[in-house]
Amino acid sequence: MNTLTIKKKPIMVLGCTSDAGKSLIVTAMCRLLANRGVNVAPFKAQNMSNNAAITEDGLEMGRAQYLQALAAKIKPSALMNPVLLKPSAETFSQVIINGKVDSYLSNMPWRERKKLIWPNVVTALETLQTQYDQIIIEGAGSPAEINLRDGDIVNMSVALACQADVYLVSDIDRGGSFAHLLGTWACLAKEEQKLIKGFVLNKFRGDPKLLGNAMEWLEEKTGIPTVANLPYHRHQLPEEDSFRLGSTWQRGAIxxxxxxxxxxxxxxxxxxxxxxxxxxxxxxxxxxxxxxxxxxxxxxxxxxxxxxxxxxxxxxxxxxxxxxxxxxxxxxxxxxxxxxxxxxxxxxxxxxxxxxxxxxxxxxxxxxxxxxxxxxxxxxxxxxxxxxxxxxxxxxxxxxxxxxxxxxxxxxxxxxxxxxxxxxxxxxxxxxxxxxxxxxxxxxxxxxKEHVDQELDKLADMFEQHGWL
Known part of the structure; x- marks a missing residue:
């Protein structure tokens, strides 16, 4: 895999599972750094979601990266999400490349797409590197999904190409966080493990004392410190690819x-x-x-x-x-x-x-x-x-x-x-x-829009208090 020419080493956020909180953490980091005066931009090589946004120049990109760009106080660009997959059947997704539908790739078996898609990822990231001082990269799902490694263009392939400082996030609210972190780290190749700079516990509720010496135990096993324990943060920001279910009809309400x-x-x-x-x-x-x-x-x-x-x-x-x-x-x-x-x-x-x-x-x-x-x-x-x-x-x-x-x-x-x-x-x-x-x-x-902007500042305040930047 070709190595990108690096202006400044990117920061990359990976998760042990889907919905570990990667998108929200990248959003928080973008707003925090922007508030500090850093010229920062988000990046996610490939997103799969039917929640899409349209840029000023009429290009399509993932809603999450659009929001992250707003958090960074910059104009959203399709370069920040060069590959967008929009599921339209159980075994078919429309492929969006650099903001436009690519019918040829959409109809190609997904394992054969990598060699054609990867150059778009490299070009987009290199271009962003020339325009911004700091890039915050989001991964997708988990980098430890062995069955998907040969087609990877969004997780460790990107991390290795730009030699990013990688932080691995686990959703502690689900339980099993330390096993998730250790297991994910163990599934990575040696050169990939070297890129991991810290573990992050996310969506924590309760007394931190309950964690005991688990973080020390994890560092003894891996040599990697747990750099942050982020609390469960309720927000009113758009979700990347889901909707809040559970509401039922209420008497007396509209x-x-x-x-x-x-x-x-x-x-x-x-x-x-x-x-x-x-x-x-x-x-x-x-x-x-x-x-x-x-x-x-x-x-x-x-x-x-x-x-x-x-x-x-x-x-x-x-x-x-x-x-x-x-x-x-x-x-x-x-x-x-x-x-x-x-x-x-x-x-x-x-x-x-x-x-x-x-x-x-x-x-x-x-x-x-x-x-x-x-x-x-x-x-x-x-x-x-x-x-x-x-x-x-x-x-x-x-x-x-x-x-x-x-x-x-x-x-x-x-x-x-x-x-x-x-x-x-x-x-x-x-x-x-x-x-x-x-x-x-x-x-x-x-x-x-003003309300969302206020929510982004609240998110940044939370991260400044509990994060590692």
Missing amino acids: NVALIYYPYASNLDEFDALTYQGDINLVPIQNNQDLSVFDAVILPGSKNSGKSLHFLETTGLDKELVKFSQSNKLVLGICGGLQILGNNIKDPLLLEDGDKKGLNLIDLTTTLAHNKATLQKKLQWQGSQLEAYEIHHGESHVLSDSVDSFICKDIGWQQGNVYTSYFHGLFDNAVFYNWFMKQLGGAENGINW
Whole structure:
């Protein structure tokens, strides 16, 4: 493996498992260093997530690296995440290279991709090295997954190429942290072990005295110190590739159902609804009576056809039709827009073939190779609204009963059914307030970007107190 030309040695955060907290730690480090005046940038060679963001120049990147760039107080760039995998079937992912769909690589067996993808990783990291004083690199999953080592372009291959100072993180809230750390270290090659500068315990709750001499025991076994014990930190920042499940219908609340079908995407755009506390957002994964809810949202989807098939299989399609007849608000975003329409045409078999929609709004959608990826700013109801597009579909009105919604040719409304290709609407106080007004709720919308920025500073403060920088 070629070694990169190094301007300043990068710091790399690896995890013993997925969801060990790597993304959040990198985010914290980026904001802490930025607050200290360091010209810092994040990097993750390859991300797998259907939560994506769009840069100012219309390129696609992982939501986590986008947030990390904001934490670093710099402009997000696709260079920070040169490879993005977006799952759209059980054994298929759309491959995004340097912000653009690569159909050739998407259809190639994954073990054969490395030789073609790796040069993009090297170029992106080398370019960032010339632009920033410090790079903070995030790994993926675990570097000890032996079955995946030969195709690795995101963990130890990157660490070795740039000779990064590596810190290995374990989620102590799950239990078994010291075994995870020791076992992961033992699975690495000698030259890889030499790069590990410290172990990190993450998501700790309780009295640190309960750890006893475990850290000394681990250092005796490995020669590597445990450099930080980070507390469990509750935050209101976007998740990398998941959504907070568990909310249920609550008596006396404004209850909004979020249809959580397979391949749902960009769910972080509903954080403003989740955290502002004026409504109770309930993810719906199984067939149930929707009539008790005040509104229903159908989110984006990486595969609208398969998401629609899920609704039909579970019977949720019939519940949605019944709900729409109650004159309560139905909102469809991107893939949700397509599902609510009359049909989805897929002549190129980009997703799941032609499908009949729910017929709740007179629209037809055709999936095309060209993918719309752009940021948008416009005036709506007397305020500026910022959003972004990220979709293959092109939708068209089929009847005069359909009106434009927010922006012509991007969103439509028919009766109580509202749709838009715009993501990020709830980040805008003007849209949040419009939505709450329809439900008879409090119009308490805030500037969500400012709120996220404050959360980043809180995260940095936590890391400054308990971290190792």
